[in-house]
Amino acid sequence: xxxxxxxxxxxxGALVIIAFATLALxxxxxxxxxxxxxxxxxxxxxxxxxxxxxxxxxxxxxxxHSQQPRDAKYAPDDKRGWGRASTxxxxxxxKVHLLGTMRTGPDLLNIGARQPSQDWHLGHLYQxxxxxPGSIMxxxxxxxxxxxxxxxxxxxxxNLPPAYAKPGVTIVATRDALDLVEYLKALxxxxxxxxxxxxxxxxxK
Amino acid sequence: xxGTALILLLTFLVSVxxxxxxxWSMSNGFFNTKQSASHIxxxxxxxxxxxxxxxxxxxxxxxxxxxxxxxSLTQKELxxxxxxxxxxxxxxxxCLLTAMCWLIIGSAAxxxxxxxxxxxxxxxxxxxxxxxxxxxxxxxxxxYGWASMAGVGVSLWLIPRLLKTPLVGAKFVYWGALxxxxxxxxxxxxxxxxxxxxxxxxxxxxxxxxxxxxxxALMGLPLFLTLVNRKVDHLYVSVWYIGAALIxxxxxxxxxxxxxxxxxxxxxxxxxxxxHNALGLWxxxxxxxxxxxxxxxxxxxxxxxxxLSLLGFWCLAFFYSQVGGHxxxxxxxxxxxxTLSIVQSMMMIIPVFAVAVNHHMTVGGNIKAVIHSPTLRFxxxxxxxxxxxxxxxxxxxxxxxxxITHFTHYTVAHAHLGMYxxxxxxxxxxxxxxxxxxxxxxxxxxxxxxxHFWLVALGFAVYFIGLTTGGWLQGxxxxxxSKPFMDSVLVTLPYLKSRSIGGGLMIMGHLIFMIHFILxxxxxxxxxxxxxxxxxxxxPFIKEAKVAATELKRx
Numbered sequence: 001x002x003x004x005x006x007x008x009x010x011x012x013g014a015l016v017i018i019a020f021a022t023l024a025l026x027x028x029x030x031x032x033x034x035x036x037x038x039x040x041x042x043x044x045x046x047x048x049x050x051x052x053x054x055x056x057x058x059x060x061x062x063x064x065h066s067q068q069p070r071d072a073k074y075a076p077d078d079k080r081g082w083g084r085a086s087t088x089x090x091x092x093x094x095k096v097h098l099l100g101t102m103r104t105g106p107d108l109l110n111i112g113a114r115q116p117s118q119d120w121h122l123g124h125l126y127q128x129x130x131x132x133p134g135s136i137m138x139x140x141x142x143x144x145x146x147x148x149x150x151x152x153x154x155x156x157x158x159n160l161p162p163a164y165a166k167p168g169v170t171i172v173a174t175r176d177a178l179d180l181v182e183y184l185k186a187l188x189x190x191x192x193x194x195x196x197x198x199x200x201x202x203x204x205k
Numbered sequence: 206x207x208g209t210a211l212i213l214l215l216t217f218l219v220s221v222x223x224x225x226x227x228x229w230s231m232s233n234g235f236f237n238t239k240q241s242a243s244h245i246x247x248x249x250x251x252x253x254x255x256x257x258x259x260x261x262x263x264x265x266x267x268x269x270x271x272x273x274x275x276x277s278l279t280q281k282e283l284x285x286x287x288x289x290x291x292x293x294x295x296x297x298x299x300c301l302l303t304a305m306c307w308l309i310i311g312s313a314a315x316x317x318x319x320x321x322x323x324x325x326x327x328x329x330x331x332x333x334x335x336x337x338x339x340x341x342x343x344x345x346x347x348x349y350g351w352a353s354m355a356g357v358g359v360s361l362w363l364i365p366r367l368l369k370t371p372l373v374g375a376k377f378v379y380w381g382a383l384x385x386x387x388x389x390x391x392x393x394x395x396x397x398x399x400x401x402x403x404x405x406x407x408x409x410x411x412x413x414x415x416x417x418x419x420x421x422a423l424m425g426l427p428l429f430l431t432l433v434n435r436k437v438d439h440l441y442v443s444v445w446y447i448g449a450a451l452i453x454x455x456x457x458x459x460x461x462x463x464x465x466x467x468x469x470x471x472x473x474x475x476x477x478x479x480x481h482n483a484l485g486l487w488x489x490x491x492x493x494x495x496x497x498x499x500x501x502x503x504x505x506x507x508x509x510x511x512x513l514s515l516l517g518f519w520c521l522a523f524f525y526s527q528v529g530g531h532x533x534x535x536x537x538x539x540x541x542x543x544t545l546s547i548v549q550s551m552m553m554i555i556p557v558f559a560v561a562v563n564h565h566m567t568v569g570g571n572i573k574a575v576i577h578s579p580t581l582r583f584x585x586x587x588x589x590x591x592x593x594x595x596x597x598x599x600x601x602x603x604x605x606x607x608x609i610t611h612f613t614h615y616t617v618a619h620a621h622l623g624m625y626x627x628x629x630x631x632x633x634x635x636x637x638x639x640x641x642x643x644x645x646x647x648x649x650x651x652x653x654x655x656x657h658f659w660l661v662a663l664g665f666a667v668y669f670i671g672l673t674t675g676g677w678l679q680g681x682x683x684x685x686x687s688k689p690f691m692d693s694v695l696v697t698l699p700y701l702k703s704r705s706i707g708g709g710l711m712i713m714g715h716l717i718f719m720i721h722f723i724l725x726x727x728x729x730x731x732x733x734x735x736x737x738x739x740x741x742x743x744x745p746f747i748k749e750a751k752v753a754a755t756e757l758k759r760x
Contacts, residue, residue, distance in 0.1 A: 006440040007432060013519065014449040018456055018486070021526035024545060025478035026460065026471075032539055033471045058399035060337015066612055070535035075608050079686035086537045091469035096403040099473045099536055103612035103683065104322070106690050128325070134691050136322055136698075138336045139329045 038092030041191035045093055045183070052183025055176045057096065059140070066100035067109040067187070083110035083190055090189045105137055112188040121181040122173050123160050130164040143177040146170070214541075242439040243511040246367065246502055248282035254505045258641035259579040261651050270573035271504055285369060287751060292371035293362045294643045296378035296427070298726075300358030301636055303386055305722055307350025310393075312712045314343035319708050323701045333397040341396045341408045348406070348483070349389050349417070352624065354382075355632040356491040357424050360447045362639050363498055364428050367444050368435035374427040381423030388416035404472065406480040407461055414462040418455060425451045442514040446494035449522060453486040470537055477529035484623055485525035489591075492628045493521075493560060495635045496588050500567055503581050503638070504574055509566035517559030524552040531602035534611060550602035557595040564588045579654045583634030586662065590626030597622065609684060614697060614704075615676025618669050625711075626665060633657070633718070640725050649730040653721040657714045664710025667703055675700025 038044075045053060056062070069077040071085040078084060086109055091097060115121065123130060126144055128137040144158065151157045151170050156178055158171040173181075244252065253274030255267045268274070278286075318339040321327060328334045365372045392409035395401070401408045409417070428451055432444075440448075461479035501508045508514055530538065530546030568575065568585060575581045597619055601610050610616055637654065641647055648654060675697040682693035724730070 004433075010440070010445060010448050011452065014452045014522065017522045017526055018453055020523075021478065021482065022456075022460065024527055025529050025542065026475050029471045029474040029539060029542055030467075033469070036470075057401055057403040059332070059335060060341055060401075062403070062405075063337050063340050068536045070608075074535050074604070075684055076686035080690060088470040088537050090537065094469045095465075095472075097469055097472040097476065098403070099470075099533070101405065101532060101612065101616065104614075104694070132691070134695055136325045136694060136701075138321060138325050140335065141329055142332050 033088050036088045036092065039089050039191060039193055042090065042092060042189070043186075045186065048179050049183045049186045052179035052181065052186075053098075055180040056098065056183055059180075061108075062098045062100045064100075064102055064104035064137070065106065065108045066103050067107065068099045069107050069109055077107060080106065081110075081114055082107040083113070084193070086189060087193055089193065105135075108184070108187055109189055110187060112185040113190045116185055118156070118181055118185065119159055121184055122156060122177060123158055125177055125180070126158055126171065127160065127164050130161050140177070143174050143180075145172045145174060147172070242441070243501070243507040243514075245437055245439055245441045246498060247505075247507070248278045250276050251278055251282070252276055252505055252507065254278070255503060255574070255578075256505065257503045257578040257580050257638060259637035259648055259654065260577055261647075267503075267574060267577040270571060270577050271506070274505070276505065284751075286366065288371055289365035289369065290362075290642050292375065293365045296372065296375045296382075297358045297362040297639065298643050299379060299382050300354050300361060300424075301640070302722075302726070303382060304351050304354035304358060304632075305719055307346050307354065307389075308715055309719055311343050311346030311351055312708075312715050314339050314346060316705065316708050316712055318343055319701070319705045323698055323705065332399060338397055338399065341401065342393055344406070345389070345393055345396060345408060347624070349392070349409075350386075352488055352628060352632070353421075354385075355636070356450075356488060356628075359495050359632060359635045359639065360428060360451070360491060361424075362643075363443060363447065363495065364431050367441050367498065368431055368437055370431055370434050370436050372427055373430035373434055377423045377426045381420045381426075383420070384416050384423065385420030388413050388420060392417070402462075404476045406483060407476065411462050411464045414458070418459055418462075421455055421458070425455070441498070442508070442511065442518060443494035443498045445515065445518050446490035446497065449518075450487050450490035450494070453482070453490075457482050457486065473533060473536065474530065474538060474542060477532040479529070481529040481532065482526060485528065486522070488624065488628045489521070489525065490518075492587070492591065492631045495631050496564065496584050496591075499580055499584050499635060499638055500564060500588070503578050504567065504571065506567060506569070509563050513559050513563050517556040517563070520559065521553070521556035524549045524556065528553065528598075528602065531607070534602070534604060534607045547602045547604070550599050553595055553599050557592055557599075560588070561592045579648075579651075579658070580634045580638040582658055583630045583637065587627050587630030587634065590622060590630065594619065594622040594627055609680035610676065611680070612683070613676040613680040614672050614700070615680060618672035618676055621665075621672075622669055626669065630661070633661070636722075640722070644725055644728060646725055646728045646732065647730075648721060649724045650721060653717050657718045657721070660714030660717065661711050664707045664712075664714060666707070667710065668707030671700045671703030671707060675703075 068086050069082040069084065072078045090109070091099075120131065122144075124132070125140045127139050127141075128135040129139075146166070146169050148168060149170060151172055156173040158173065160166075160171070253272065253276035255271045257267055260267050317328065317334070318336055321336045321339065325336075332338070361372065361378065389409075392413045395410050395413065396408050400410050402410055428448070432448065457479055461475060467475045497508060497514060527549040528546050530543045531550050534543055534547070536543075564585070568581075575585050600606055601616070601619060610619075637648070678696045678700075679693045682688050682696050683690070
């Protein structure tokens with residue numbers, strides 16, 4: 001028996017290594033980003049938008065849509081109308097990040113500026129292909145109620161393009177659909193920002 | 206700005222130097238370790254003797270392929286091994302059986318999600334069937350159900366053999382597995398119902414994560430209890446890998462799931478620190494640990510270079526643990542962090558090369574043995590795909606490549622090359638070896654093993670080649686601003702369909718595997734007991750060893 005030197009090496013080695021990785025990728029970004037201030041133009045989410053953001057998470061929108069336009073020097077995201085490169089400050093009110101890793105669909109960080117119409121968003125959720133031929137986004141008809149007869153007061157009724165309209169059927173948006181659209185419309189980081197993370201840190205000091 | 210960059214650069218250089226010194230001191234002892242450390246997994250005169258309980262040994266082709274030998278085990282060695290195997294049989298079986306169930310659940314969710322990407326109006330009337338939820342059900346089922354449970358099961362079985370010590374504390378495994386699976390079922394159901402913490406790989410609500418941590422800790426405990434009671438002088442390289450993985454994963458999972466701690470962009474950094482380390486510090490070490498045991502064991506030939514394998518271990522641990530930031534290239538993160546991850550991604554070539562050389566030299570071009578051993582067929586292919594996935598990953602981290610592949614299906618294909626091509630295939634091979642030992646029965650139908658192999662190998666080839674091509678075309682279209690975005694969608698359609706076809710073949714393979722697994726568990730067919738164990742040893746000898754093992758255990 002060679003004692004338990006090997007075990008000690010295994011435990012200390014494994015712990016030192018994970019401590020170092022955690023320091024580099026979790027603690028240091030935490031310390032550096034903690035002081036980043038929200039830009040004056042960026043408003044906190046309203047209750048409705050915050051609920052819409054929950055719906056966005058619950059439906060898994062993040063698995064096909066990023067929220068992080070890249071720098072114009074690196075990739076032509078700006079030429080697609082997705083906006084300037086985002087900075088950490090743009091996410092000051094995002095407790096859970098939704099940066100995303102996939103663009104099966106377009107980047108959505110500025111979708112509210114690009115497409116401010118509630119009607120468009122509701123119809124597009126109900127049937128994406130009515131607005132975007134060739135789209136492979138899932139339809140979300142379960143976020144709407146279909147019934148005969150007229151809508152009640154205050155209800156949001158869908159006006160689908162003629163090819164997709166259902167005569168005699170009233171399609172009404174649920175609370176989830178309305179709040180999700182409110183959130184999408186609030187996605188607007190088009191205000192100018194020149195501060196890098198480092199500069200906003202200087203300000204914080 | 207310049208000052209900050211300079212400080213960060215200096216910090217980085219100091220850290221790297223410090224860590225190199227650390228790695229040197231850690232490996233210092235190993236270079237004095239004789240090559241004999243690689244002989245620990247064999248009996249005194251066992252080298253040269255093949256062992257693959259999954260192969261049809263009546264005609265002994267595997268031994269012929271490996272070369273004739275007079276090597277043999279003593280009765281004591283054989284009894285000890287039988288005792289070790291017996292001690293881990295039931296806990297391992299519990300883990301493997303549940304893992305198989307999750308493999309089927311995960312596969313079903315996978316094919317639904319895959320078809321939905323090219324048939325977007327299919328199954329849209331229910332929220333739980335929407336793509337975003339099915340995808341997460343798939344990921345959580347295969348990661349925390351299939352891969353983690355298979356990994357724990359294989360580890361539980363390997364440890365008593367590697368330490369030549371019966372497993373201590375098996376009852377903790379049953380409780381741990383029960384808690385883990387109830388929690389996981391709740392977690393996957395919660396995701397289907399739309400309750401999610403919202404981050405990739407960390408979807409399960411944190412309230413449920415508490416029980417995952419508890420269950421995982423209980424399942425890991427016996428491995429450490431056995432380690433303390435070990436009877437071998439040296440820890441074989443597989444123990445380093447598996448032991449470290451069992452230390453790392455609970456830490457990763459715990460920190461990542463602390464509620465209300467992480468925020469915004471920092472949350473993204475943490476998300477990929479976790480996501481990539483789940484692969485690099487949990488699945489990869491377990492997969493490599495299994496490969497480092499089974500390849501030499503099946504061939505009856507010690508690993509080519511023991512020191513190289515340990516050097517590879519520490520390099521992997523150090524470099525792999527810091528690559529997470531390469532998932533956020535071009536994103537709103539501190540530049541130094543992303544750069545650090547890119548550098549370490551390239552450095553990963555060193556440990557990967559160490560594994561490649563070691564496995565290649567051990568197999569030594571003995572293709573015949575690989576063909577005759579079902580275990581090796583899966584594990585050698587898996588190890589080759591480990592090298593492929595790792596090298597691909599290193600280059601994907603380069604900014605010039607990443608600008609195209611990031612945000613596309615190329616990354617999805619790459620992730621599957623690691624988790625399926627490497628890890629899952631190694632687990633398949635390990636299960637083929639282990640199950641006959643657990644139930645004391647041969648696999649009833651060799652053709653089912655072949656069918657399983659070819660279906661998943663061909664299916665995965667279709668999956669990977671198609672999705673890689675489609676992803677690259679998607680990325681190329683996306684960075685060409687003269688093309689409308691929709692072009693990057695339309696160009697992927699044929700490849701998304703090929704993915705469903707490839708995935709369908711893989712699932713057929715899984716179903717055959719599942720049926721075969723049930724058959725062997727029920728001890729279907731006729732008993733061919735002696736062939737199972739050691740071909741060179743005669744039957745009465747094995748029976749005597751078994752009696753001795755039973756008596757020893759009672760005593």
